[in-house]
Each structure stands twice: as structure tokens, then as C-alpha cells.
Amino acid sequence: MRTGSSDAAAEELAQDTLVTVWRKAAMFDPAQAAVSTWIFTIGRRLRIDAARRHLLDGAGDECFEFDRLQADQPDVADHADASRQGQRIREALSRLPPEQAQVLRLSFYEDEPHARIASELGLPLGTVKSRIRLAVAHLRRLLDP
Structure with a gap:
């Protein structure tokens, strides 16, 4: 919609994107990109294809501005903000x-399931979940100005 599409066209594009994601899910490689990047790339390419079809069909007199599409990669300011964050x-x-930091690292950075963390650390599952909840709350307090 930010590139000038109508609500209906944007909804159609979103539907086409989800169908393509469903059909090509086996092709996703997490080593190459995050899942959100992959999905947005599919949507962006479908949008460009739709704009090209629209121009070739002569369906509209207005000229589509490809420069208004957002880049696939973050810009320098986004990268700097992410580094600071x-x-x-x-x-x-x-x-x-230390015990809260340990479970957070295992859960969020190493993407370990809570049950596996409990098994590795020899802790009850409820203790692991409580530590994660407390750690996230503590982080919020530390990060909020």
C-alpha cells in the first residue's frame, strides 16, 4: 500500500506471497537469511512482477516508481541502530x-527448547521457565529509559 497499491491489490499480493511461501517452504535455507527476509523478498518480487504486468498491459497511465520500494538490505542507519541496540x-x-543470563543465552541465542535446557542444566522445567520470565522482566527494566 505504501507503493501506491489499492487495499484490494495489497491484500491480493499478501495472499499470493503466503501461497508462494507455503509452496516453496522446503526451499528456505536459514543459513542464507532470516525467515522474515525470505518472506519479504518473495513479496517484493511478486509486487515488482505485478507492477510490470500492470505497465505492460497498459492498465494504468501512471508510472510505477520502483524507487519507492524498500531495499532488501538494511541501510547504514538501521545497521548502526542495530549495533547500538x-x-x-x-x-x-x-x-x-548468572543463572538468568545462562538460560536466556541458551533459549534465545542457541535456540534451545526449554525442556532441553532443563535437561542440560539438571533443573526442573518450571525453574527454567521462571528464570527466563524473570530474566526478560529484568532486561526490560534495564533497557527501558
Whole structure:
């Protein structure tokens, strides 16, 4: 819709994107990109294809502005913001109690399921979940100005 599409066209494009994601899910490679990047790339390419069809069919007199489409890669400002945010998070993690930081790292950075964390650390599952909940609340307090 930000590129000038009607509500109906944007909804149609979103539907086409989800169908393509469903059909090509086996082709997704997490080593190449995040799932959100992959999905947005599919949507962007479908939008460009639709705009080209629209222009070739002569369906509209207006000229589509490809420059209004957002880039696939973050710009320098986004990258700098992400770096600053990452540094703030690392500093906040270092201020957490060690047992909370440990379960957060295992859960969020290593993507371990809670049950596996409990097994690895020899803790009850409820304790792992409580530590994660407490750690996230503590991080929020540390990160919110």
C-alpha cells in the first residue's frame, strides 16, 4: 500500500506471497537469511512482477516508481541502530544474575527448547521457565529509559 497499491491489490499480493511461501517452504535455507527476509523478498518480487504486468498491459497511465520500494538490505542507519541496540543488550545481559543470563543465552541465542535446557542444566522445567520470565522482566527494566 505504501507503493501506491489499492487495499484490494495489497491484500491480493499478501495472499499470493503466503501461497508462494507455503509452496516453496522446503526451499528456505536459514543459513542464507532470516525467515522474515525470505518472506519479504518473495513479496517484493511478486509486487515488482505485478507492477510490470500492470505497465505492460497498459492498465494504468501512471508510472510505477520502483524507487519507492524498500531495499532488501538494511541501510547504514538501521545497521548502526542495530549495533547500538546489540551493545545495550550485551551490557544488560552482563548485569543479570548468572543463572538468568545462562538460560536466556541458551533459549534465545542457541535456540534451545526449554525442556532441553532443563535437561542440560539438571533443573526442573518450571525453574527454567521462571528464570527466563524473570530474566526478560529484568532486561526490560534495564533497557527501558
